[in-house]
Amino acid sequence: MTNDARLPEKAFPVSWDQFHRDCRALAWRLNGQGPFDAIVAITRGGLVPSAIVARELGVRIIDTISVVSYGEFKQLENLDVLKDIDQHLAARDPKSILIVDDLVDTGKTAQLVRQRLPGAHLATVYAKPMGRPQVDTYVTEVSQDTWIYFPWDLGYSFQPPIRGPGG
Ligand SMILES: O=P(O)(O)OC[C@H]1O[C@H](OP(=O)(O)OP(=O)(O)O)[C@H](O)[C@@H]1O
Ligand code: HPA
Numbered sequence: 001m002t003n004d005a006r007l008p009e010k011a012f013p014v015s016w017d018q019f020h021r022d023c024r025a026l027a028w029r030l031n032g033q034g035p036f037d038a039i040v041a042i043t044r045g046g047l048v049p050s051a052i053v054a055r056e057l058g059v060r061i062i063d064t065i066s067v068v069s070y071g072e073f074k075q076l077e078n079l080d081v082l083k084d085i086d087q088h089l090a091a092r093d094p095k096s097i098l099i100v101d102d103l104v105d106t107g108k109t110a111q112l113v114r115q116r117l118p119g120a121h122l123a124t125v126y127a128k129p130m131g132r133p134q135v136d137t138y139v140t141e142v143s144q145d146t147w148i149y150f151p152w153d154l155g156y157s158f159q160p161p162i163r164g165p166g167g
């Protein structure tokens with residue numbers, strides 16, 4: 001049990017190095033599919049993985065959709081689309097479009113974007129069981145009661161010894 005009731009049970013902190021490796025692994029998995037000539041990044045979390053996947057797969061067209069779904073560790077009642085997909089992109093062959101996000105949790109964000117681009121391929125780096133049916137390709141699954149901490153949300157801090165200060 002955590003002391004703070006807002007926090008999920010388990011923590012899965014991800015370093016920049018690990019995130020880069022996991023994004024490369026995602027790109028390897030996507031390489032045999034597609035081909036994709038445009039990426040839709042779900043901001044903000046999808047921006048970094050989109051840049052890495054785009055570099056690996058030679059994709060130069062990147063659009064964004066801005067969906068806000070979480071407050072502090074908790075999903076909001078309604079998802080809010082602050083910026084939608086470009087109409088020119090929506091007119092392309094959906095099979096050539098790759099949607100990228102950092103993770104799926106409940107799957108609500110992915111579901112909303114899928115409804116806007118039916119037939120496009122949706123990829124995330126991490127997936128929790130509830131959201132997995134919304135994802136075509138992902139790298140690592142974590143349990144539903146795990147919170148993933150991304151490198152851009154973390155900083156170095158003192159870690160107390162496991163056995164306490166007395167040793
Ligand atoms: O599967 P779901 O339960 O819908 O949750 C997944 C979404 O939640 C997070 O984004 P968030 O809305 O927190 O915004 P951010 O990407 O700007 O951090 C994450 O980046 C996914 O986009
Ligand atoms: O586990 C998570 N980590 C970071 N952001 C999130 N948004 C939904 N679930 C998560």
Ligand SMILES: [Mg+2]
Pocket residue numbers: 042043044045046101
């Ligand atoms: Mg997000």
